[in-house]
Amino acid sequence: MLKDSYGRRITDLRVGVTDRCNFRCIYCRAAEPENYEPPEHLLTWPELLRLCTILGRLGLRKIRVTGGEPLVRAGVEEFVARLSALGLYEDVAVTTNGYTLAEKAATLKAAGLNRVNVSLDSLRAERFDAITRTRGALQRVLAGIDAARAAGLAPVKVNAVIVRGFNDDEIADFARFARDRGLVMRFIEFMPLDADHIWDRTRVVTAREMRRALESAGLPLEELPRQYDSETALRYRFADGAPGELGLVAPVSEPFCGKCSRIRLTADGKIRTCLFSRVDHDLRGLVRAGAPEREIAGEVERIVAMKEDGHHINDSDFAPPSRTMVFIGG
Numbered sequence: 001m002l003k004d005s006y007g008r009r010i011t012d013l014r015v016g017v018t019d020r021c022n023f024r025c026i027y028c029r030a031a032e033p034e035n036y037e038p039p040e041h042l043l044t045w046p047e048l049l050r051l052c053t054i055l056g057r058l059g060l061r062k063i064r065v066t067g068g069e070p071l072v073r074a075g076v077e078e079f080v081a082r083l084s085a086l087g088l089y090e091d092v093a094v095t096t097n098g099y100t101l102a103e104k105a106a107t108l109k110a111a112g113l114n115r116v117n118v119s120l121d122s123l124r125a126e127r128f129d130a131i132t133r134t135r136g137a138l139q140r141v142l143a144g145i146d147a148a149r150a151a152g153l154a155p156v157k158v159n160a161v162i163v164r165g166f167n168d169d170e171i172a173d174f175a176r177f178a179r180d181r182g183l184v185m186r187f188i189e190f191m192p193l194d195a196d197h198i199w200d201r202t203r204v205v206t207a208r209e210m211r212r213a214l215e216s217a218g219l220p221l222e223e224l225p226r227q228y229d230s231e232t233a234l235r236y237r238f239a240d241g242a243p244g245e246l247g248l249v250a251p252v253s254e255p256f257c258g259k260c261s262r263i264r265l266t267a268d269g270k271i272r273t274c275l276f277s278r279v280d281h282d283l284r285g286l287v288r289a290g291a292p293e294r295e296i297a298g299e300v301e302r303i304v305a306m307k308e309d310g311h312h313i314n315d316s317d318f319a320p321p322s323r324t325m326v327f328i329g330g
C-alpha cells in the first residue's frame with residue numbers, strides 16, 4: 001500500500017492518455033492553439049499499460065482515464081479493455097467531454113469500463129458553444145450521456161464547472177436535469193488551472209453559494225453521508241425519493257487536501273502528486289531505458305513520499321502551476 005509522508009494512503013490514479021482535445025473550454029484551454037507535446041513525448045499504449053500495471057501492483061485501486069480528451073486518442077477502447085483485464089483495479093472509469101461518447105459507450109462498456117464522467121457546463125446550446133468554443137456540440141454530448149446510460153455505465157456522473165458570469169445561473173436547471181434523468185450531477189468550483197488565466201477569486205462560485213442556489217430552486221434536498229474518507233463531494237439526494245443525486249466539489253473554498261488519495265500520470269509520462277505541483281516527476285525516461293519493475297516501483301515510492309501537504313490556492317503568494325488542466329489530466 002502506497003502512503004505519503006503525511007500518512008495519506010494513495011489509492012487513486014488519474015491517467016492522462018493525451019493532451020489533445022476537440023474542445024477548447026474557456027476554463028481549461030487557451031483561445032489560441034497551444035503547443036501540444038510532440039507525439040514522440042507521449043507514452044505509447046504499451047508504455048502506459050506497463051506503468052499502470054506497476055502502479056496497480058503498488059496498491060492503487062481506482063483508475064480514471066482522462067486527458068485532454070481521452071476519447072480522441074485512437075485505441076482508447078483497447079486500452080480500457082487491457083486495463084480491466086489486469087484485474088488490479090477495482091474501478092476503471094473515464095472522464096470525457098462526451099462528444100464521441102454516443103459512438104463509443106457500448107464498446108467501452110464491453111471493454112470493462114465501470115463508470116463514465118461527462119463534462120457538461122451548460123444546457124443552453126449557444127452558451128455551450130461559447131464555453132467549449134465549439135459549434136453545435138451540445139446535442140452530441142446529451143446523446144452521449146443517454147448512450148452511456150443505455151449501455152449500463154451506471155451511474156453516469158455529469159460534471160459542471162461553475163464559473164461566475166458564464167453558467168452560474170444554471171445551477172437549478174442542472175439539478176432538475178439530474179432529477180429528470182436520474183443522473184449524478186457534480187458542481188465543481190473553478191480552479192486556477194486555465195491556460196488563459198481568466199481565473200480570479202471573483203469568478204469562483206463557492207459551494208456555499210451553489211448550495212444557496214439549489215435551495216432557492218425549491219428542490220427537496222437531503223444531505224448524504226460520506227461513502228469513504230477521501231470523497232471530495234458534499235452529496236445530496238432528493239428527499240422525495242426521486243432518482244439522481246447532486247454533489248458540490250469545493251477544492252477552492254473548502255480544500256480536501258488532508259484526505260487526498262490521488263496521484264496523476266500525465267500523457268508524457270510524468271507523475272504529478274498534486275494538481276498544483278510545482279514539479280513533475282519523470283517516469284518516461286526510466287520506461288524507455290528499459291528499467292526493471294522494481295526500479296520504477298522504487299521511484300514511484302520516492303515520488304509519493306514527496307506529495308505536497310496541500311494546494312495553497314488560498315495563500316497570498318500562490319502561483320498557478322505552469323501546466324494547465326489539459327496537460328495535467330483532470
Ligand code: SAM
Nearest residue numbers: 027028067068069095096097119190191325330
Ligand atoms: N476532456 C475531458 C473532460 O472535459 O471531461 C477530460 C479532461 S478535463 C481536463 C477533466 C475535468 O477537468 C473536466 O470535468 C473539466 O471540466 C475539469 N476542469 C478543467 N479545467 C478546470 C478548471 N480550471 N477548474 C475546475 N475544473 C476544471
Ligand code: SF4
Nearest residue numbers: 021023025028068097
Ligand atoms: Fe478539453 Fe476537457 Fe479541457 Fe474542455 S475541459 S478543453 S473538453 S480537456
